[in-house]
Each structure stands twice: as C-alpha cells, then as structure tokens.
Amino acid sequence: MNTVSTESKSSPEGSILVPAIVGLVVASILAYTLLSYALSLIAMLGLFFFMLFGLIIGAAMYRTADKSKIVPRSNAIVATALVSLVCWSIAVTKEAVDYPENFVDNALENEKVRTPRGKVKEMRSELHTFITDYLKSEYPPGGILGYFKMVGTGGSVELKVSSQINTVMIKPRVSPLVWWIRVLASVVLLYVSIWSQVSLLTKPPKVREIRHVEDAGDDESGAEENT
Numbered sequence: 001m002n003t004v005s006t007e008s009k010s011s012p013e014g015s016i017l018v019p020a021i022v023g024l025v026v027a028s029i030l031a032y033t034l035l036s037y038a039l040s041l042i043a044m045l046g047l048f049f050f051m052l053f054g055l056i057i058g059a060a061m062y063r064t065a066d067k068s069k070i071v072p073r074s075n076a077i078v079a080t081a082l083v084s085l086v087c088w089s090i091a092v093t094k095e096a097v098d099y100p101e102n103f104v105d106n107a108l109e110n111e112k113v114r115t116p117r118g119k120v121k122e123m124r125s126e127l128h129t130f131i132t133d134y135l136k137s138e139y140p141p142g143g144i145l146g147y148f149k150m151v152g153t154g155g156s157v158e159l160k161v162s163s164q165i166n167t168v169m170i171k172p173r174v175s176p177l178v179w180w181i182r183v184l185a186s187v188v189l190l191y192v193s194i195w196s197q198v199s200l201l202t203k204p205p206k207v208r209e210i211r212h213v214e215d216a217g218d219d220e221s222g223a224e225e226n227t
Contacts, residue, residue, distance in 0.1 A: 022061055
C-alpha cells in the first residue's frame with residue numbers, strides 16, 4: 001500500500017485533455033446515430049445500450065491517454081461528467097427533434113386514423129404540420145422544449161386534421177414516470193460505465209498492470225472452464 005502511495009506521489013501528473021476530446025467525439029457520434037433511438041426501446045431495454053456504449057467511450061478515452069502519467073482524480077471526474085452530459089444531451093435532443101416525424105409514422109400506423117387512398121404524401125405533410133403547430137399551442141414554445149414538456153407530463157395528442165371525420169386521441173408510448181426514470185437512469189449509467197474505464201488513469205501504472213493481468217487471468221480461466 002505504501003509502495004502504491006509513494007509511486008502516486010513520484011509519478012508525473014498527466015493531462016485529461018486529449019482523452020476528453022476523444023471521448024466527446026466518440027460520444028457525439030454514438031449519441032447521434034444510435035443512442036438517440038435506444039431511449040425509445042420498450043421495457044427500458046435501451047438503458048443497456050447506454051451502459052454498453054459508455055464502456056466503449058471510456059475505453060477510447062483510456063487508450064488515448066499517456067499511461068506513464070497519473071491524471072488527477074478531480075480532472076478525471078470533471079472530464080467523465082462532461083462527456084456523459086454531452087452524450088446524453090445529444091441523445092435526448094435528437095429524440096425530441098425526430099419526434100414530429102415519428103409522430104407521423106405512428107399516426108399512419110394507427111388503425112383509427114383514416115388515410116385517404118393515394119394521398120399518403122399529402123397526409124404525411126398535413127400530420128407533420130399539425131403536430132408542429134400542436135406543440136406550439138399546447139406546450140409553448142413548442143419544438144424541443146415543447147416535446148419535453150409533453151412527454152414529461154404524459155400529455156396525449158388530440159389529432160384533428162381535415163382528412164379525419166372524428167378526433168383521434170393518440171396517447172404517449174410510455175407513462176411520464178417511466179420516461180423520467182429512463183432518461184435520468186441513462187445519464188447515470190453513462191457516467192458509471194465511462195468512469196469504470198477512466199478511473200484507471202488516476203491510478204499508478206503498476207496498479208493498472210495488475211488490473212489488466214487479473215482481467216486476462218479471469219478471461220483465460222473462463223476459457224478453460226468452457227473447454
């Protein structure tokens with residue numbers, strides 16, 4: 001223990017800047033292309049992907065750091081929090097931006113919604129305009145904030161368009177409680193999974209080597225048991 005403490009004091013201080021930049025790039029790509037769709041998966045299945053991709057982001061940050069130096073714990077915590085929040089923010093914002101188009105798709109699939117034959121394109125345009133105006137009027141100022149206000153309170157949509165004889169009530173896919181749990185849990189899982197990798201940078205090189213040897217030994221033991 002004293003040896004580890006002495007090594008920590010004698011080891012040069014490392015920078016978290018490059019790993020943080022790499023983490024932000026990887027996190028932004030994953031959040032925009034994949035994680036924005038993970039939140040909408042049923043039964044909170046999407047939370048698994050936030051944990052999985054968090055490990056990938058953390059691994060990228062760890063691999064691009066200078067392993068011969070120790071990163072101050074406070075700097076590593078701030079970098080992890082920043083990358084987690086940026087990743088999470090892009091994912092939930094993309095979900096909000098895509099909502100009008102998703103609403104149109106769900107409305108057309110609703111058996112209660114009447115779709116005039118040969119006028120699907122016109123119907124899509126009408127539905128898109130309707131939901132955009134609906135968010136502005138019922139959940140001002142509309143747009144992204146309007147979407148969050150609607151799903152956060154479990155608001156249903158009263159579909160009133162010229163092509164419909166009767167008003168159709170379209171309910172939210174999940175309850176507001178489930179939505180809040182899912183959204184808040186996703187950022188926590190992101191942080192924990194990224195930190196599980198980045199935290200190694202705050203430890204002396206010898207401790208990291210021991211950790212990798214132990215992990216390799218566990219993998220080999222598992223392989224032997226399977227055979």
